[in-house]
Amino acid sequence: MTYEMKFEALAVPTRRAVFEKLRAGALSVNEIAGGLPVSRPAVSQHLKVLKDAGLVAERRDGVKRIYRLDTDGISELRDYFDRFWGDALDAYKRSLEAKDA
Amino acid sequence: MTYEMKFEALAVPTRRAVFEKLRAGALSVNEIAGGLPVSRPAVSQHLKVLKDAGLVAERRDGVKRIYRLDTDGISELRDYFDRFWGDALDAYKRSLEAKDA
DNA sequence: TCATTTCGTAAGTCATGACTTACCCATATA
DNA sequence: TATATGGGTAAGTCATGACTTACGAAATGA
Numbered sequence: 197m198t199y200e201m202k203f204e205a206l207a208v209p210t211r212r213a214v215f216e217k218l219r220a221g222a223l224s225v226n227e228i229a230g231g232l233p234v235s236r237p238a239v240s241q242h243l244k245v246l247k248d249a250g251l252v253a254e255r256r257d258g259v260k261r262i263y264r265l266d267t268d269g270i271s272e273l274r275d276y277f278d279r280f281w282g283d284a285l286d287a288y289k290r291s292l293e294a295k296d297a
Numbered sequence: 298m299t300y301e302m303k304f305e306a307l308a309v310p311t312r313r314a315v316f317e318k319l320r321a322g323a324l325s326v327n328e329i330a331g332g333l334p335v336s337r338p339a340v341s342q343h344l345k346v347l348k349d350a351g352l353v354a355e356r357r358d359g360v361k362r363i364y365r366l367d368t369d370g371i372s373e374l375r376d377y378f379d380r381f382w383g384d385a386l387d388a389y390k391r392s393l394e395a396k397d398a
Numbered sequence: 399t400c401a402t403t404t405c406g407t408a409a410g411t412c413a414t415g416a417c418t419t420a421c422c423c424a425t426a427t428a
Numbered sequence: 429t430a431t432a433t434g435g436g437t438a439a440g441t442c443a444t445g446a447c448t449t450a451c452g453a454a455a456t457g458a
Contacts, residue, residue: 200310207308208446209301219381221388225405238447240406259404259455264392265385274378280320281375284366287322291365309416326435339417341436360425360434403456411448418441426433 222264323365
């Protein structure tokens, strides 16, 4: 659930493809694996990493597992970069003022 | 400069420490390496990855190289998660309406 | 109960990349 | 010129982790 876990989860192309597939709505594991160039077990492993990172959530529906995006986990990343961007702008402003003086 | 490069850059703990060090302002390579538990060449390698990803920028100052955050690159990530978060919320709303019907 | 579907997990392989040391080049200063 | 400072690059080592196949377990339907 740390930032490190979230970044690491999204760094792997295949795992990011899994993440992006859920963008339009919730899907079962087989639905996610369809079209991807890796085996279904590989997709299961990626889903576990994404779930442990707090980026996706799981629901049982009979024999299926339905995965969906975790809005809270995603908003953490959004807020992180929002603050970071603000800090970067502040640092830039200070560098300009330092030049003026 | 792709998203993949940015995420991969931030996935490595040491490299994220380098990135975080620039949060307060621009620093030389030796200043960045100070305090970190890796060698200076390792820091140079991390800075190259961050620069290629568009997350930091470089300026020469005599014999020194001064690194700073790249606000444009960071804003790309901010925007990415902003949109993603919106999509996740929309998907959630649709799932509720589907239940009502 | 038996078969099917869906999916997670175990174990093993193999490539990637994060580190190291050694080296080299460029800039400033005596 | 030397000499020191700052830092990028090369090459090699080693651990990590992204895959695979094989297997097992839970839920449904016949």
